[in-house]
Amino acid sequence: MELCGATRLGYFGRSQFYIALKLVAVAQSGFPLRVESINTVKDLPLPRFVASKNEQESRHAASYSSDSENQGSYSGVIPPPPGRGQVKKGSVSHDTVQPRTSADQQEPASPVVSPQQSPPTSPHTWRKHSRHPSGGNSERPLTGPGPFWSPFGEAQSGSSAGDAVWSGHSPPPPQETWVSFADTPPTSTLLTMHPASVQDQTTVRTVASATTANEIRRQSSSYDDPWKITDEQRQYYVNQFKTIQPDLNGFIPGSAAKEFFTKSKLPILELSHIWELSDFDKDGALTLDEFCAAFHLVVARKNGYDLPEKLPESLMPKLIDLEDSADVGDQPGEVGYSGSPAEAPPSKSPSMPSLNQTWPELNQSSEQWETFSERSSSSQTLTQFDSNIAPADPDTAIVHPVPIRMTPSKIHMQEMELKRTGSDHTNPTSPLLVKPSDLSEESKINSSVKFASGNTVADGYSSSDSFTSDPEQIGNNVTHQRSHSGTSPDNTAPPPPPPRPQPSHSRSSSLDMNRTFAVTTGQQQAGVVAHPPAVPPRPQPSQAPGPVVHRPVDADGLITHTSTSPQQIPEQPNFADFSQFEVFAASNVNEEQDDEAEKHPEVLPVEKASDPASSLRVAKTDSKIEEKTAASVPANVSKGTTPLAPPPKPVRRRLKSEDELRPEVDEHTQKTGVLAAVLASQPSIPRSVGKDKKAIQASIRRNKETNTVLARLNSELQQQLKDVLEERISLEVQLEQLRPFSHL
Amino acid sequence: MAVCVAVIAKENYPLYIRSIPTENELKFHYMVHTSLDVVDEKISAMGKALVDQRELYLGLLYPTEDYKVYGYVTNSKVKFVMVVDSSNTALRDNEIRSMFRKLHNSYTDVMCNPFYNPGDHIQSRAFDSMVTSMMIQVC
Numbered sequence: 022m023e024l025c026g027a028t029r030l031g032y033f034g035r036s037q038f039y040i041a042l043k044l045v046a047v048a049q050s051g052f053p054l055r056v057e058s059i060n061t062v063k064d065l066p067l068p069r070f071v072a073s074k075n076e077q078e079s080r081h082a083a084s085y086s087s088d089s090e091n092q093g094s095y096s097g098v099i100p101p102p103p104g105r106g107q108v109k110k111g112s113v114s115h116d117t118v119q120p121r122t123s124a125d126q127q128e129p130a131s132p133v134v135s136p137q138q139s140p141p142t143s144p145h146t147w148r149k150h151s152r153h154p155s156g157g158n159s160e161r162p163l164t165g166p167g168p169f170w171s172p173f174g175e176a177q178s179g180s181s182a183g184d185a186v187w188s189g190h191s192p193p194p195p196q197e198t199w200v201s202f203a204d205t206p207p208t209s210t211l212l213t214m215h216p217a218s219v220q221d222q223t224t225v226r227t228v229a230s231a232t233t234a235n236e237i238r239r240q241s242s243s244y245d246d247p248w249k250i251t252d253e254q255r256q257y258y259v260n261q262f263k264t265i266q267p268d269l270n271g272f273i274p275g276s277a278a279k280e281f282f283t284k285s286k287l288p289i290l291e292l293s294h295i296w297e298l299s300d301f302d303k304d305g306a307l308t309l310d311e312f313c314a315a316f317h318l319v320v321a322r323k324n325g326y327d328l329p330e331k332l333p334e335s336l337m338p339k340l341i342d343l344e345d346s347a348d349v350g351d352q353p354g355e356v357g358y359s360g361s362p363a364e365a366p367p368s369k370s371p372s373m374p375s376l377n378q379t380w381p382e383l384n385q386s387s388e389q390w391e392t393f394s395e396r397s398s399s400s401q402t403l404t405q406f407d408s409n410i411a412p413a414d415p416d417t418a419i420v421h422p423v424p425i426r427m428t429p430s431k432i433h434m435q436e437m438e439l440k441r442t443g444s445d446h447t448n449p450t451s452p453l454l455v456k457p458s459d460l461s462e463e464s465k466i467n468s469s470v471k472f473a474s475g476n477t478v479a480d481g482y483s484s485s486d487s488f489t490s491d492p493e494q495i496g497n498n499v500t501h502q503r504s505h506s507g508t509s510p511d512n513t514a515p516p517p518p519p520p521r522p523q524p525s526h527s528r529s530s531s532l533d534m535n536r537t538f539a540v541t542t543g544q545q546q547a548g549v550v551a552h553p554p555a556v557p558p559r560p561q562p563s564q565a566p567g568p569v570v571h572r573p574v575d576a577d578g579l580i581t582h583t584s585t586s587p588q589q590i591p592e593q594p595n596f597a598d599f600s601q602f603e604v605f606a607a608s609n610v611n612e613e614q615d616d617e618a619e620k621h622p623e624v625l626p627v628e629k630a631s632d633p634a635s636s637l638r639v640a641k642t643d644s645k646i647e648e649k650t651a652a653s654v655p656a657n658v659s660k661g662t663t664p665l666a667p668p669p670k671p672v673r674r675r676l677k678s679e680d681e682l683r684p685e686v687d688e689h690t691q692k693t694g695v696l697a698a699v700l701a702s703q704p705s706i707p708r709s710v711g712k713d714k715k716a717i718q719a720s721i722r723r724n725k726e727t728n729t730v731l732a733r734l735n736s737e738l739q740q741q742l743k744d745v746l747e748e749r750i751s752l753e754v755q756l757e758q759l760r761p762f763s764h765l
Numbered sequence: 766m767a768v769c770v771a772v773i774a775k776e777n778y779p780l781y782i783r784s785i786p787t788e789n790e791l792k793f794h795y796m797v798h799t800s801l802d803v804v805d806e807k808i809s810a811m812g813k814a815l816v817d818q819r820e821l822y823l824g825l826l827y828p829t830e831d832y833k834v835y836g837y838v839t840n841s842k843v844k845f846v847m848v849v850d851s852s853n854t855a856l857r858d859n860e861i862r863s864m865f866r867k868l869h870n871s872y873t874d875v876m877c878n879p880f881y882n883p884g885d886h887i888q889s890r891a892f893d894s895m896v897t898s899m900m901i902q903v904c
Contacts, residue, residue, distance in 0.1 A: 275877065275878070275879030276879055278879055279879035279880055282880075283880075289880050290888055292880045293878050293880035293881055293888065293889065294889070294890055296878045296879065296880050297874070297875075297878060297889055297890065297891045300877065300878070303873075303874045303877055304877070305877035305878075305879070330890065330894075761820075
């Protein structure tokens with residue numbers, strides 16, 4: 022074995038020089054780095070090599086110069102090898118090895134084998150002797166093959182000693198090249214490359230001393246897989262990438278990559294294979310990772326390494342789409358290289374696991390990590406978007422109840438205000454009484470609305486469909502909303518208003534949703550139309566609702582809401598106040614009423630906010646109107662009471678309606694908590710008759726404004742509904758068109 | 766299991782042809798060649814408007830006593846022909862379709878390779894391995 026090893030080493034020595042020469046040539050051709058990387062790559066395939074190489078690298082920065090000398094000698098070496106006619110792995114290195122073999126004649130196997138064998142053995146020896154980087158090796162006085170042979174021969178005889186020499190030899194050159202990225206002969210690396218892909222390696226290895234093999238394996242196992250890209254290589258690749266594509270996150274188109282890699286003068290077939298291996302996602306373009314992998318493979322090939330059948334794990338573009346990795350199940354490219362068990366494990370893992378494994382490897386390279394993070398983040402963001410959409414719907418579904426609640430309450434409030442104007446406000450209960458009809462309607466609607474909300478959430482929007490019949494009545498809508506609110510008190514209960522799923526929801530839910538929403542909140546619909554994918558709830562609306570629990574947060578409505586939210590916010594406080602009033606009022610009126618009132622006041626404010634929001638989308642005037650209403654409210658309240666006074670009045674109305682509705686809507690009770698507060702506040706505030714008059718006037722004004730706003734909203738919603746219907750139709754048409762291809 | 770898989774270019778020359786029982790290759794080559802006429806007939810029968818609606822999968826082109834020949838044509842008039850052993854009765858139409866789909870995907874990957882000149886013989890190892898897997902495991 023020693024002899025074999027020695028022989029191999031001898032070969033290595035030769036091949037190393039040969040490789041060095043090759044590298045020089047390559048460098049001259051423009052791929053100096055590659056050479057180095059080749060060296061490293063060569064080491065990589067054989068774990069042992071890597072280990073040794075790494076060690077060597079650290080130690081043989083200086084041997085660079087010696088390598089250059091060797092290079093010169095290599096040229097001399099090169100001619101002879103071809104003459105040998107020995108089996109060539111296909112690269113010059115083979116040739117170098119071959120001559121070696123013949124010279125050494127130690128090859129137990131055929132010449133073909135020997136070269137292959139030698140590289141593995143050399144790593145072994147290197148490993149063993151990594152600690153003994155003989156200085157003599159580093160020098161490599163390569164005047165020509167002859168000198169090499171002799172020392173090698175000596176090495177052979179010396180067996181272990183020779184190995185030591187060899188190891189010293191081989192490591193330095195590769196490492197030097199590696200470190201300096203110069204044309205230093207990739208000696209050891211090259212040698213390792215040769216055998217890597219050949220089964221002979223395995224045999225050779227087995228032939229090699231078991232101890233060495235074990236040793237090597239142990240060592241190799243501790244190292245990363247041979248195909249790992251070192252930092253210097255990686256940096257070089259990145260620089261090269263930049264010359265083609267300045268954006269590191271961008272792609273290199275296939276044509277540009279083709280030109281670039283054609284410069285390496287590899288046969289097109291091999292380049293084609295390299296491309297197949299490295300274009301992970303099969304998109305015809307190379308990302309940074311893919312490019313580095315391809316470059317690495319080219320370098321390896323130029324150094325004599327055989328291309329793996331599958332992409333090695335370390336070269337897999339771990340970043341981007343994990344799903345692509347699935348395709349690479351075949352990665353463990355080290356098929357050829359996995360002579361040692363250590364190598365096998367890393368390569369065997371399926372794409373995903375390999376990715377995981379590669380992660381640690383990537384750790385080595387900061388660049389890799391960076392790219393990783395970039396890519397992974399990008400992929401993650403992509404996926405997150407998708408996932409956002411998905412949850413958005415369910416959220417919307419869930420949220421629906423909340424927003425709906427809001428709007429109805431708002432509308433309800435408006436109604437109440439209207440009613441209040443119609444009735445004496447002296448009697449807080451009167452408005453309520455006046456509303457029985459409304460309530461009845463509302464109750465119907467509420468139930469339907471609740472229904473709708475429920476549907477939207479889970480069942481779908483069939484119920485909302487039923488409501489569509491009612492839309493004409495805002496009051497109905499209000500009741501709808503209220504019912505929703507009642508149902509969704511849970512949702513709204515928590516201080517932060519739940520995001521408004523509606524916008525997206527309504528779209529998905531279909532027209533019904535739109536309808537309901539239209540009634541409830543113009544915003545939502547706007548949101549829906551504007552945001553096909555579920556958008557995270559509007560921060561503003563959520564923020565605004567802070568004070569107002571009901572503030573529905575529309576993911577879609579974010580846009581609209583954002584615009585409106587600021588406006589709404591000022592309003593909201595009013596609403597909030599209202600709710601408080603209502604709560605008070607309600608407490609006086611009725612506990613249950615309180616609940617409703619609470620809900621309603623909250624809803625109303627929210628509705629108002631939402632309405633303005635929606636209207637804002639359409640026209641900001643609406644919000645202004647709302648503001649005005651809000652302002653008017655406070656103005657009305659300026660009588661002396663807090664701005665809540667006017668609100669309480671509308672609240673009162675709501676309370677009334679709510680009361681009526683209440684019996685029908687059990688859910689309202691849930692909201693009662695909120696409403697109760699509002700109701701409670703209500704009764705207490707609008708007690709004064711004088712205030713009532715003013716409040717009535719204010720409320721009238723508000724109601725009118727609200728009417729206009731709502732009318733506008735209504736029209737907008739109708740328009741949205743039409744749009745959604747059109748979209749639906751178009752989608753159905755597309756589906757029909759695509760159906761024939763479904764089975765293909 | 767497919768005993769022979771062939772990829773024919775638009776101009777009706779083979780880009781890739783491979784048979785499993787290597788001894789009877791010539792026979793399979795001949796079968797594929799004759800099936801091209803059937804393919805052309807099916808394509809032309811579609812008419813002009815068809816390229817979109819036309820099915821890529823052509824189905825059974827013609828059965829012989831021993832073998833069945835299936836065809837598939839892409840939108841760029843590249844044809845895939847597959848010869849399967851009639852003794853493989855378990856082969857359903859869907860399986861054939863899926864095999865063609867895999868072939869098509871692999872062919873697309875080959876096309877994406879910038880180093881591949883359209884019209885060249887397909888020498889991709891990935892493609893080879895895919896075809897091998899089809900030919901071996903389908904039975």
